[in-house]
Amino acid sequence: MGGVETRGWIRDGLRAMAAGLLSIVLAVLNFPLFVLFLVSLVLTPVLGIGLVALPAVTALIRFKANLARRIAGWHGVTISRPYRPKPADVGPVGWKRYHWVITDPATWRDFAWLLPGAIGGLVLGTLTLALPAYGVEGIVLLPLWMYLAGEWSGYGVNWPVDSVGEGFLSMPQGLAFLALGLVVAPHLRRIEGLWSKLFLAPTRAAELRLRVTQLTTTRADTVDAQAAELRRIERDLHDGAQARLVSLGMTIGLAEELVERDPETARKLLSEARENSSTALVELRHLVRGIHPPVLAERGLDGAVRALALTSRIPTTVDSDLQGRLETPVESAAYFAVAEALANVQRHSAATFAYVSMHRHGDLLRLEVGDDGRGGADMAKGTGLAGMERRLAAFDGTMSVSSPPGGPTIVTMELPCASSSPRTMLSSGTD
Amino acid sequence: MRVVIAEDHALLRDGLTRILEAFGFEVVAVVDRGPDVLPTLTECKPDVAVLDVRLPPTFTDEGLQAAIAVRREVPGLPILVLSQHVEPLYARELLSDRRGGVGYLLKDRVSDVAQFIDGVRQVAAGGTVMDPEVVARLLDRSRPLDVLTAREREVLGEMAEGRSNAAIAARLFVTEKAVSKHINNIFTKLGLPPSEDDNRRVLAVLAYLDS
Numbered sequence: 001m002g003g004v005e006t007r008g009w010i011r012d013g014l015r016a017m018a019a020g021l022l023s024i025v026l027a028v029l030n031f032p033l034f035v036l037f038l039v040s041l042v043l044t045p046v047l048g049i050g051l052v053a054l055p056a057v058t059a060l061i062r063f064k065a066n067l068a069r070r071i072a073g074w075h076g077v078t079i080s081r082p083y084r085p086k087p088a089d090v091g092p093v094g095w096k097r098y099h100w101v102i103t104d105p106a107t108w109r110d111f112a113w114l115l116p117g118a119i120g121g122l123v124l125g126t127l128t129l130a131l132p133a134y135g136v137e138g139i140v141l142l143p144l145w146m147y148l149a150g151e152w153s154g155y156g157v158n159w160p161v162d163s164v165g166e167g168f169l170s171m172p173q174g175l176a177f178l179a180l181g182l183v184v185a186p187h188l189r190r191i192e193g194l195w196s197k198l199f200l201a202p203t204r205a206a207e208l209r210l211r212v213t214q215l216t217t218t219r220a221d222t223v224d225a226q227a228a229e230l231r232r233i234e235r236d237l238h239d240g241a242q243a244r245l246v247s248l249g250m251t252i253g254l255a256e257e258l259v260e261r262d263p264e265t266a267r268k269l270l271s272e273a274r275e276n277s278s279t280a281l282v283e284l285r286h287l288v289r290g291i292h293p294p295v296l297a298e299r300g301l302d303g304a305v306r307a308l309a310l311t312s313r314i315p316t317t318v319d320s321d322l323q324g325r326l327e328t329p330v331e332s333a334a335y336f337a338v339a340e341a342l343a344n345v346q347r348h349s350a351a352t353f354a355y356v357s358m359h360r361h362g363d364l365l366r367l368e369v370g371d372d373g374r375g376g377a378d379m380a381k382g383t384g385l386a387g388m389e390r391r392l393a394a395f396d397g398t399m400s401v402s403s404p405p406g407g408p409t410i411v412t413m414e415l416p417c418a419s420s421s422p423r424t425m426l427s428s429g430t431d
Numbered sequence: 432m433r434v435v436i437a438e439d440h441a442l443l444r445d446g447l448t449r450i451l452e453a454f455g456f457e458v459v460a461v462v463d464r465g466p467d468v469l470p471t472l473t474e475c476k477p478d479v480a481v482l483d484v485r486l487p488p489t490f491t492d493e494g495l496q497a498a499i500a501v502r503r504e505v506p507g508l509p510i511l512v513l514s515q516h517v518e519p520l521y522a523r524e525l526l527s528d529r530r531g532g533v534g535y536l537l538k539d540r541v542s543d544v545a546q547f548i549d550g551v552r553q554v555a556a557g558g559t560v561m562d563p564e565v566v567a568r569l570l571d572r573s574r575p576l577d578v579l580t581a582r583e584r585e586v587l588g589e590m591a592e593g594r595s596n597a598a599i600a601a602r603l604f605v606t607e608k609a610v611s612k613h614i615n616n617i618f619t620k621l622g623l624p625p626s627e628d629d630n631r632r633v634l635a636v637l638a639y640l641d642s
Contacts, residue, residue: 274542274543277539277542278539278542281538281539282539285515285516288516289516294485294515294516294518295516295518295520295521297491298484298485298491298492299491299492303520306520307518307519307520310519310520310523311519311568311569
């Protein structure tokens, strides 16, 4: 991305101008929507036409409002969606759908936005385009004027333009206006985003309701996952180590009986018992590693991921500025997510190189796992990826995957975290 | 031979003492807390120390840290580290001072008493003994050391587990001469110039862990 800075403001300005044009076009659409909404509202008592029409119009308005929210996002203004989730028993038409739509305060706030939104879009869109356009006019004015030799009024501070010599002055002025317009344009877009946010953002109550819905989902997922995990551990212990220890006891008991009568068999039994105890230990070790890897308990996320990289089949580098320990659950969630991502790299990517980077920005832990493989990873397809997302969601973490066909694949994960007791890390000076 | 044991679990501590004493070792001190390891070892200077990785008060990797610290104070003090699990990362840290006399074994290995005692003796003699599981996990990865042939990798793995040329020859069913030829090839390929033989073995194992 180097070398873009010098021309960056021109590119940003041009983009903002395009967005301004788009916003004018979209603003105009608000007027018919406004009328349609009013009409279908009024028609509700008449033959129940509104029962069908209003939800349909609302759907259009929501689509339009979501478009505005997304465009605001382009300019750094994030607006979350305030709508109440659709109740389970709502059909495509009918009273229930009508009721769901009309009782949602967000419907009315969207409606209240239609006219001011349109006016804001038109005014700010026009402003975005006007200044650069005036600049362009100044630059091309002179040749045009000389070509047409027509009547002319003036430009910028040269008003009126009296001679060809004065006409030349419009060029630098036009350049200045164009530059100013390009610089100002992104800011105007941002202002429009803020203007939309004023109407389209969820209210505090709506925000809380959204949060509750989200927490309910993630909690249910977490509880399910925990229960499944406990069942797995119980089964593994019961069928594995526990059974082996019982048989161990039996073998030793038998050996005890035989030690005098048949020392040869007793010796064989004892060596069998020892082998069985090793197997039980191996099983327990695997189980422990699956629950909470010892190296994670001992060294925290940084050390555990380094240990992981060391045994990875694909050369893997770790770049980390993590100091001290994170909260244990966050550490564990982050570790298993990175482990899963690295396992995916080894299984599917055909990469020759992988990296993990772990950095903290204030209270946000940012993890990135990337490779130079063939790409094509899809969140919607891989159950592993979906599982990782669920695991992170329990901590309000997010995950995104960029994996175009042909690669490279980059998995980015973000987790809110607060550092617990800062503990000095290894200082043996090994590296 | 004089031994110091650091292990917080009473049962295991007694078991270790019993086994070592049965094979003629003299247990001069027994430590059950991380902070006591360094002073005890620097004072007793035993012929070999057997340390548990996880010790009180933090129950993290105190034993390992103590092992690394001790060898900074008393260079080359032979130390065998025992752990409930093995981590190639820790093996690398243990070997980071590039000297021999280091062992890193799973606690399970103690149950094969003869092999365990053999390991303790090798470490005391300045050898390097890595747990087969560490070796296996690194061999499994197999990407580094591509310059080595399959046979040479095998020999290096055996070397990492602390076996002598004779023992390697016996295990791989080849002559001792063939083994030493392989080992020389390994040293050449890994760019380890001739010096004291034992130290080169450590360096080769380290290259193996590092790669």
